[in-house]
Amino acid sequence: xxxxxxxxxxxxxxxxxxxxxxxxxxxxxxxxxxxxxxxxxxxxxxxxxxxxxxxxxxxxxxxxxxxxxxxxxxxxxxxxxxxxxxxxxxxxxxxxxxxxxxxxxxxxxxxxxxxxxxxxxxxxxxxxxxxxxxxxxxxxxxxxxxxxxxxxxxxxxxxxxxxxxxxxxxxxxxxxxxxxxxxxxxxxxxxxxxxxxxxxxxxxxxxxxxxxxxxxxxxxxxxxxxxxxxxxxxxxxxxxxxxxxxxxxxxxxxxxxxxxxxxxxxxxxxxxxxxxxxxxxxxxxxxxxxxxxxxxxxxxxxxxxxxxxxxxxxxxxxxxxxxxxxxxxxxxxxxxxxxxxxxxxxxxxxxxxxxxxxxxxxxxxxxxxxxxxxxxxxxxxxxxxxxxxxxxxxxxxxxxxxxxxxxxxxxxxxxxxxxxxxxxxxxxxxxxxxxxxxxxxxxxxxxxxxxxxxxxxx
Amino acid sequence: xxxxxxxxxxxxxxxxxxxxxxxxxxxxxxxxxxxxxxxxxxxxxxxxxxxxxxxxxxxxxxxxxxxxxxxxxxxxxxxxxxxxxxxxxxxxxxxxxxxxxxxxxxxxxxxxxxxxxxxxxxxxxxxxxxxxxxxxxxxxxxxxxxxxxxxxxxxxxxxxxxxxxxxxxxxxxxxxxxxxxxxxxxxxxxxxxxx
Ligand code: SF4
Numbered sequence: 001x002x003x004x005x006x007x008x009x010x011x012x013x014x015x016x017x018x019x020x021x022x023x024x025x026x027x028x029x030x031x032x033x034x035x036x037x038x039x040x041x042x043x044x045x046x047x048x049x050x051x052x053x054x055x056x057x058x059x060x061x062x063x064x065x066x067x068x069x070x071x072x073x074x075x076x077x078x079x080x081x082x083x084x085x086x087x088x089x090x091x092x093x094x095x096x097x098x099x100x101x102x103x104x105x106x107x108x109x110x111x112x113x114x115x116x117x118x119x120x121x122x123x124x125x126x127x128x129x130x131x132x133x134x135x136x137x138x139x140x141x142x143x144x145x146x147x148x149x150x151x152x153x154x155x156x157x158x159x160x161x162x163x164x165x166x167x168x169x170x171x172x173x174x175x176x177x178x179x180x181x182x183x184x185x186x187x188x189x190x191x192x193x194x195x196x197x198x199x200x201x202x203x204x205x206x207x208x209x210x211x212x213x214x215x216x217x218x219x220x221x222x223x224x225x226x227x228x229x230x231x232x233x234x235x236x237x238x239x240x241x242x243x244x245x246x247x248x249x250x251x252x253x254x255x256x257x258x259x260x261x262x263x264x265x266x267x268x269x270x271x272x273x274x275x276x277x278x279x280x281x282x283x284x285x286x287x288x289x290x291x292x293x294x295x296x297x298x299x300x301x302x303x304x305x306x307x308x309x310x311x312x313x314x315x316x317x318x319x320x321x322x323x324x325x326x327x328x329x330x331x332x333x334x335x336x337x338x339x340x341x342x343x344x345x346x347x348x349x350x351x352x353x354x355x356x357x358x359x360x361x362x363x364x365x366x367x368x369x370x371x372x373x374x375x376x377x378x379x380x381x382x383x384x385x386x387x388x389x390x391x392x393x394x395x396x397x398x399x400x401x402x403x404x405x406x407x408x409x410x411x412x413x414x415x416x417x418x419x420x421x422x423x424x425x426x427x428x429x430x431x432x433x434x435x436x437x438x439x440x441x442x443x444x445x446x447x448x449x450x451x452x453x454x455x456x457x458x
Numbered sequence: 459x460x461x462x463x464x465x466x467x468x469x470x471x472x473x474x475x476x477x478x479x480x481x482x483x484x485x486x487x488x489x490x491x492x493x494x495x496x497x498x499x500x501x502x503x504x505x506x507x508x509x510x511x512x513x514x515x516x517x518x519x520x521x522x523x524x525x526x527x528x529x530x531x532x533x534x535x536x537x538x539x540x541x542x543x544x545x546x547x548x549x550x551x552x553x554x555x556x557x558x559x560x561x562x563x564x565x566x567x568x569x570x571x572x573x574x575x576x577x578x579x580x581x582x583x584x585x586x587x588x589x590x591x592x593x594x595x596x597x598x599x600x601x602x603x604x605x606x607x608x609x610x611x612x613x614x615x616x617x618x619x620x621x622x623x624x625x626x627x628x629x630x631x632x633x634x635x636x637x638x639x640x641x642x643x644x645x646x647x648x649x650x651x652x653x
Binding site: 198410 | 474478480485486488490493503508536539542544559563567570619620632633635637639640643646647652653
């Protein structure tokens, strides 16, 4: 029978099907971090049981860590305690922790791929909704709540209902100035913030195939922003080339066997999806969001749609039908699990090299991991950033969610490469405009929103 | 988990769409390492001003509305997977949330914490909002064994996964079940090849 990529992986992980339709699904990798794990550890301990397969867990500290002076004790008492609790729990249960100070530390969705922990055909979970990022490798990866973190700790399994499948095909070639971030912001603007609810999405088409692994991760990362359970892309040579040589990737004969298996993971020609959507890159320009959910996005040269939600526009201080070009902004945040990888930093550096940010704008560049940070320094990107007046920080989630001190002040505008523009996401009253790294960089230079294509040409 | 069978209560109306988990519990309150006490910061930035004073125009600060049931606009619980959102709603005292659409992860988190999400049609949601507006003390009745929700004369059936229904009725959770099938899990592992 013809199967979708999703079906092939799901079916290979069914431990048991329950009456009523739910499946017990085996989980291959469990990533944990400081914010959504403490109550799960406490729960397991309260039940008096052991962690079932501790070797399948990898931990890091990312959500609640400072992005300056990480070698010093965390100043804020509750954050310090939360991070310390992770350290204590990992030590007590013998779980590898890439915590502060470790050369592998970083945002959980950045380190999994770069360490070769994320691989095709796996089931991967983490107590964080952007776990969908790992789907770029052709894995079933999705975010879970803390009760489920506890379930996986207790049994390495989850009881799940099988999602419906959706395929989104994007064909064509991206034009200069547009990136994978623009593809996904465009898709969400068309399908809305709830358009993917209940579905697992496969991305396909020539535009997706042409993307690097890092660019594919940006797409899968934001699947959750249209409500989808997750997103995935069939593995191909690009995937294999990326994985080869990574720290924990298979090697030698094992790698050869693995590659053969990975290349068998694709949707069969006759496979049927519950829903299909088709888009073309000709319609995709550099995007920006104007509202308070990621579905409220438009081409940067468009005007805000006339029927837009007034609560959102009031919050943002915008009016329907106005253009955002020329709007003054105060902050630029380049970071988060959506766009903090080395290719993102290179693209930004290339754009700002030898230039200087507008004087009224503060710019933070937060690398996704220690390895990204080290690579950026090795390539001299840190110097380019410094000379441009950008603040190059240490890795963490930072202003993506404003849990640490990296917050955008009340009422001020921030062009952000992250994934959520909800009210208060980057700090109480903060106004977030989501965009690609180069659109954000162009805004940092100009001090206002610009069409990055005009900067590239100039 | 506390079993949930029948609930009769007045309800708190929140006719706002796309209420995301960052509104339900902002990230800066996620630093705790236990499950308790999140109710104090439920809807923090809608509920209190920057000085910590209650905002009079927010429904949770309006004494005429109270109860164990929250009625909310479409796509409730979208955004982050933080289970703290479900804990905050439960800790505040809600046991049932009614909406015409729930975000996936939130729905699962709610069910895992003894909080019942009931999906009704847009029309039914509208009727309920109107009934509460006409009479804030309007009682809603939830009958989980029969999967019925009623408001005055009106009654609707609602869907719930059979397994999850049993969990709620008995106050059991998934771990109890998963631990009972450990032999199956070990047998699966012995067959599986992971690359
Ligand atoms: S960077 Fe932002 S979206 Fe990504 S894991 Fe951290 S908080 Fe979540």
